[in-house]
Amino acid sequence: MSAQPSRMRRRVLTMGALACARLASARAAAPRDFPWKPVTIIQPYGAGNALDVYARKFATYLPRTLGQPVIVETRPGASGNIAAGFVARAAPDGHTLLVHGVGTLLQSLIPGSNAPDPLKALAPVTLFSEDPMVLTARSSLNVRSVAELVARAKRDSGGLAYGTSGVGGLQHLAMLLFARRAGIELLHVPFPNSTQMYTAMISGEVPLGFAFAGPVDAQYRSGQLVALALSAARRSPLRPDVPTLAESGYPGYDVIGWSGISTTGGTPAATLERIQRAFADALALPEIRDMLTTFGGQPIGSSPPEFAREVAETLTRWAPVMRDLFPAVKS
Secondary structure, three states: OOHHHHHHHHHHHHHHHHHHHHHHHHHHHOOOOOOOOOEEEEEOOOOOOHHHHHHHHHHHHHHHHHOOOEEEEEOOOHHHHHHHHHHHOOOOOOOEEEEEEHHHHHHHHOOOOOOOOOOOOEEEEEEEEEEEEEEEEEHHHOOOOHHHHHHHHHHHOOOOEEEEOOOOOHHHHHHHHHHHHHOOOOEEEEOOOHHHHHHHHHHOOOOEEEEEOHHHHHHHHHOOEEEEEEOOOOOEOOEOOOOEOOOOOOOOOOOEEEEEEEEEOOOOHHHHHHHHHHHHHHHOOHHHHHHHHHOOOEEOOOOHHHHHHHHHHHHHHHHHHHHHHHHHHHO
16 A cells, blocks of 8 residues: 555656756746847957947947947958858847948948848848048149049049058949049059058058048048048038039939948847847937047937848949949959
8 A cells, every 4th residue: 555655756756847847948948038148249340440439339338228248349351241241150149249331231242252141141230320431532642622533543544542441342332433433543452441541541652532531530620631522412411511422523423331230130020129229229328429420420220120121222222333343343
C-alpha cells in the first residue's frame, strides 16, 4: 500500500516540473520590450564629420527616453557600405542603428555594388535633418558666380579639380550632374570623408566642391571660400543670399541631402516606432536643433512609414540618373 502514494507523488512532481519548464520556455520565447540592452549608433564616416557629431549629440539625450545607454561606433569605408552592411547583418531587434545621409543609400543603385537594399536589408526609422549643399569655390580660384566657374572650367579643359567625400556619394553625384548640365569636364579627387575634403579645400589642395555649408561657415565669412549656388531647388532660409543652381542658369537642377536613422531590416514595427519617438523627443530640444542648424541643417522629423516613402522616392528618382552616370562614377 505504501508504494502507490510514492508513485502518485512522483507523477505530481513530474507534471509540476514539466509545467514549470513550459512556463520558463514561454517566458524565454516571449519578445522582450525594446530596449533591453545598450543601443549602438553606427556612423559610416571618419570622426568629426557632421554625422558623427549628430550621432554623439543624440546619444547624450536618447537615454532619457530609452532608459538605456547609447553608444556611437565609427565604421568608415566604402562610401558608407561597411557601416550599412554591418547594420544590415545585425539582429533585427532595434539595438543597432545606422545614422546616414542620402549618399549612403544611393550606393545600392551602382551596378555591381554590394551595398544593402535600403528598404529590405535596412528599415528606415526617421528623418531628422534636411541638408542643402552649396557649390563652393576657393577664393583664389577667382570666380564669384556659376557662370564664371563654367567659363574657367572650359578654359582649363578638365584640369580643374573638385573634392568629395568619396566615389558615388551625394557630393560626387551632384558635381557630375552639374558638370554634365554645364558641358564641362572636371577632375575628381575623392577623400575618405567630408572633413578631410573641407580641409583640402581650405588649404588649397582642391579649389572646388559641394559643401554642406555649416562646417565651412567661418571660411565663407572670412572670404577663404565663396558660396556660388545652392544645390536645392529652393533657397535656404539659412542662406537666403545664395542663389540656387536653377536660378543660375540650370533650371530643374535639384539635389538635396538629408540625414536620417535606419536599423536592421525585419525589425518589428513597434520597435521602429519606439526608436522614432525617442528621436522625436530629442529633436524637440533646443540643444539638438541648434546643433543641426550650426551644421547647416534644417531640423525635420518623420514616422517610419513616411521615411520609408521618402527613401523609396529617392531611389526611384536617382535610379535613371545613376544608370546614366555610372561610367563616370566607375572611373
